[in-house]
Amino acid sequence: MNRLKKFLPEFRLYLCNNWINRIPSHTLRLWYYRKIMKFKIGKDSSILMRCTFDAAEGFEMGNNSVINANCRIDTRYKIIIGNNVSVSANVIILTAEHDMNDFMKDNNFNPTIISDYVWIGTNAMILPDVHINMGAVVAAGAVVTKNVEERDVVAGVPATTIKKRNENYKKYKLKYRRLFQ
Numbered sequence: 001m002n003r004l005k006k007f008l009p010e011f012r013l014y015l016c017n018n019w020i021n022r023i024p025s026h027t028l029r030l031w032y033y034r035k036i037m038k039f040k041i042g043k044d045s046s047i048l049m050r051c052t053f054d055a056a057e058g059f060e061m062g063n064n065s066v067i068n069a070n071c072r073i074d075t076r077y078k079i080i081i082g083n084n085v086s087v088s089a090n091v092i093i094l095t096a097e098h099d100m101n102d103f104m105k106d107n108n109f110n111p112t113i114i115s116d117y118v119w120i121g122t123n124a125m126i127l128p129d130v131h132i133n134m135g136a137v138v139a140a141g142a143v144v145t146k147n148v149e150e151r152d153v154v155a156g157v158p159a160t161t162i163k164k165r166n167e168n169y170k171k172y173k174l175k176y177r178r179l180f181q
Contacts, residue, residue: 009056012036017052024049024180039075042083044174048181058095061085062116064174069181077109077128082116084174088140092125115150117169135169 020032026046033039033047037056041047042063051071053059058075061067062083070090073079077095081087093114096107110129114120118132121140132138136148139155139162148154151165 012056013053021050021052026177026181046177048089048178066174067091074112074128076107078111079114080111081114082118082134084116084172085114085118085120086174087114087120088122088124090123091120094126095128097128117172135165135167137165 040060045065047067048069054074061081065085067087068089072092074094113131115134117135120138132148133150135151137153142159143157145158
């Protein structure tokens with residue numbers, strides 16, 4: 001019985017990351033993510049193919065948001081993504097980190113929060129305990145190590161503010177579901 005308790009959650013995650021994420025149907029993938037993985041995913045939101053997750057639960061995404069292909073989402077703790085958020089391909093969002101001075105110590109887990117109307121560019125990495133505020137933009141390849149203020153555009157390693165986004169960002173509504181994606 002004890003083995004089964006360890007096996008079932010790992011098997012659910014294995015199915016998610018090796019089979020379900022390759023099914024070219026948004027409807028089937030979202031059903032699995034909502035019902036089996038216990039993710040809270042809003043209306044008209046999408047998670048494209050080949051995204052991987054580190055655990056069940058711990059994930060919330062608002063309405064009209066999209067996570068593009070090949071993203072790694074570390075759901076070992078809480079990740080909250082708002083409405084009308086665009087996460088580009090190959091993005092990594094983390095919630096856990098190791099103490100580099102004491103590897104035997106348990107991971108430090110902290111939430112990662114991405115507010116409404118945020119745009120995250122390809123190959124960006126969002127580290128734990130970061131809040132990306134409303135309307136911010138994370139440039140492609142940026143590594144976000146600290147909070148990003150509202151409408152800030154950040155770039156670089158580590159990410160720093162390079163300018164402000166104009167206020168027109170609230171006019172768009174994402175609805176992104178390509179066939180076979």
